[in-house]
Amino acid sequence: MKKQTIFFFVFGLLFSCSQKATDDFGEVFSYSLDTLVIDSKDRNLDLSRNITNASLNMEKNTIYLFNKFDHSIDEINLEKLEYVQSIPFDKEGPNGTSHINYIYALEDDLFFIKGSVKSGVYDKDAKLLKSADWSKVNDGDDFQMIRNELTLEYSDSMKVFGLPFNFDRSISLDILSVNTHTKETIEIDSEKAYQNNILEFDDDGRYFFLDPMVYLTSENGYAMVSHDFSNEIYIFNAAGEQVKKVSYEPTLTPKSVKQIDKKEIVSVAILEKTYQGFLEQVKFSPPVWDQENKRYLRLSAQREYTDIKPENAFLPQIKETKVFLTVFDDDFNLVLEGEIPELVTESTKYFVKDGKLWVFANLDDEMGFVRVSLGN
Numbered sequence: 001m002k003k004q005t006i007f008f009f010v011f012g013l014l015f016s017c018s019q020k021a022t023d024d025f026g027e028v029f030s031y032s033l034d035t036l037v038i039d040s041k042d043r044n045l046d047l048s049r050n051i052t053n054a055s056l057n058m059e060k061n062t063i064y065l066f067n068k069f070d071h072s073i074d075e076i077n078l079e080k081l082e083y084v085q086s087i088p089f090d091k092e093g094p095n096g097t098s099h100i101n102y103i104y105a106l107e108d109d110l111f112f113i114k115g116s117v118k119s120g121v122y123d124k125d126a127k128l129l130k131s132a133d134w135s136k137v138n139d140g141d142d143f144q145m146i147r148n149e150l151t152l153e154y155s156d157s158m159k160v161f162g163l164p165f166n167f168d169r170s171i172s173l174d175i176l177s178v179n180t181h182t183k184e185t186i187e188i189d190s191e192k193a194y195q196n197n198i199l200e201f202d203d204d205g206r207y208f209f210l211d212p213m214v215y216l217t218s219e220n221g222y223a224m225v226s227h228d229f230s231n232e233i234y235i236f237n238a239a240g241e242q243v244k245k246v247s248y249e250p251t252l253t254p255k256s257v258k259q260i261d262k263k264e265i266v267s268v269a270i271l272e273k274t275y276q277g278f279l280e281q282v283k284f285s286p287p288v289w290d291q292e293n294k295r296y297l298r299l300s301a302q303r304e305y306t307d308i309k310p311e312n313a314f315l316p317q318i319k320e321t322k323v324f325l326t327v328f329d330d331d332f333n334l335v336l337e338g339e340i341p342e343l344v345t346e347s348t349k350y351f352v353k354d355g356k357l358w359v360f361a362n363l364d365d366e367m368g369f370v371r372v373s374l375g376n
Contacts, residue, residue, distance in 0.1 A: 029338030031325075031374050038367040039082040044069055045367050050348035051360050055105040060291075060353045064111070065367075066100050073103060073111070076367070078353060089113075089126045097122070104150050104218055112160075114149045121154050132160040134174075136181040146174070148216045152223060152238040159240050161223045163216045169195045171214060173225060175240040184240060193230035196259055197278070201271045208268060210275050219296070220289035228283050230256035231300075233332070246332040252324050252339065253282040253300055276315050279303045285346045287328070292355035295335070296328040299346035299359075321345055325357070327374065336374075343370060 038045075046053075046067040054065040062084075065074045072086040090096045098115035106112055109124045120131040132149060146162040160176040171189040176182075189195060199210040212228035222243070225234040233246035249255060257278045265271050280303055287298040302322045309316040323343035327336040343359060350359040357372040 027336050029336055029374075031338070031340065031372050033340075033342055033373075034371050035361065035363070036081055036369045036371060037363055038076055038369075040367060041083045043074065043083045043086070045074060045076075045083065047362050047365065047367060050345070050362070051367070052347075052349050053100070053102055054349050054360075055103050055111075056351050056353070057105040057109075058107050060351075062105075063351075064103060064105055066103050068100075071097075071100070078358075087124060087126055089122070095122070095126060095128045102148055102150070106151070106154050108154070110154050112149075112151045112154075119149050119160070121151070121158070130154065130158060130178060132162075132176055132178060133181070134162065134176060134183075137176065137183045147214065150216055150218050150223060152218055152221060159238065161216060161236065161240070163214055163225070169198055169211075171195070171225075171227075173216075173223075173234070173236065175236075186236075186240075186242060188225060188234045188242075191232075193232055193256060194227055197229045197257060199262070199265060199271055199275055201265050201268060203268055206268075208271055210271070215286040217286040219287060220291070224286060226284060226286050229278055229281075231282075231284055233287060244332065246328075248328075248332070248334045250300075250324075250326060250334070250337060252337055253302060255282075257281045272314060276305060279315075280305070283346065285350070288351050288357075290352040290355060290357075292352075294330045296330070296332060297352060297357055298326045298328070299343070299350060300324050300326065301346040325372070340372065343372075 046065060046069060051065055054063050056063050061079050063076050063078055065076060067074050071091055072088045074086050075084040077084050091098060097113050098117035100113055100115055102114040104112040111122045113119060113122055118131060121129045123129060134146065146164050149160055149162045151158055151160045156179065158178045160178060162174040162176060164172065164174050166172060170187065171194040173186045173188055175184045194212055194214065197212050201208045214227045217224050221238065223236040231248060234242060235244040236242050258281065260274055265274060283301050285299045287296040289296055301324065303318055304320045305316040306319045307316060321344055322339055323346050324337060324339050326334065329335050348360045350357060358369045359372065361368045361370050
């Protein structure tokens with residue numbers, strides 16, 4: 001029997017519940033939940049994109065959130081559960097960021113900011129310290145089609161990892177040596193797990209292109225590449241060397257969506273139905289590192305749709321999203337997995353702090369987190 005208790009605190013609402021289920025690994029999947037609300041102090045926090053454009057600092061006591069409303073980074077204290085301050089950034093000029101796509105918190109209160117035009121390392125005074133200028137690589141080749149970038153450390157020999165958009169439908173990782181303006185390209189989809197799941201259709205000049213979201217994330221001192229519809233994870237160290245490729249056999253979801261014959265996509269309706277079928281099978285999010293327990297955690301999900309399709313919508317309304325948590329040891333061996341019915345999506349910012357998984361939740365337009373504790 002599931003029990004739930006409600007407590008009220010100054011800084012938020014806390015509820016707890018637990019569920020137990022036995023999986024195929026001979027262990028019991030059990031957890032408890034509580035929900036925390038951030039005191040915004042009347043600051044209009046940017047909760048769009050499910051705060052996937054936010055970054056945790058190295059001490060894991062602060063989360064930095066980009067705010068598109070005034071082009072600033074909001075600092076939120078996760079110990080006091082409150083907004084602290086905003087750091088305004090320039091869009092143009094010598095310290096300009098252009099449109100900010102992603103931010104990563106580095107050591108010594110520095111940020112790596114991925115902009116639409118330029119990227120680089122900035123300090124908390126919003127000053128540009130080192131730029132990642134891809135345009136100077138290979139005699140001026142244009143690398144503006146890079147989707148995401150990050151650096152693991154700020155140093156004289158800083159390397160920047162970038163995911164380029166390749167028109168041949170392949171996926172690779174570009175590694176820029178900032179000082180020498182040289183680039184190394186590493187192909188990372190030899191089995192075409194990404195390429196085979198691209199859906200496209202040309203409807204008399206209306207071109208439809210649906211590809212898996214590819215994630216470039218930083219965890220436990222590594223750069224990691226993963227994507228939506230297959231569970232492979234490619235891991236690189238700060239020097240740009242690939243140290244591991246992870247693939248595993250989950251028991252609650254397939255390890256990837258089923259391959260389809262793309263020649264059968266002869267209409268927009270079939271394209272939509274095929275993409276819906278992918279989401280009904282499985283969708284993976286990136287892994288995160290639990291420093292306290294020396295393990296990795298990863299969310300994935302399966303969606304069920306209704307027959308109701310709003311006007312101009314691409315997909316029908318969602319009836320239910322089942323969210324699963326997979327636990328790995330520090331070498332990415334699968335240890336445990338289970339469903340967490342209280343979670344409503346995997347497509348959100350989540351991280352581990354103090355041995356607990358924090359999952360962003362929009363609580364009546366307030367910034368909140370569902371906190372998951374494994375075990376009792």
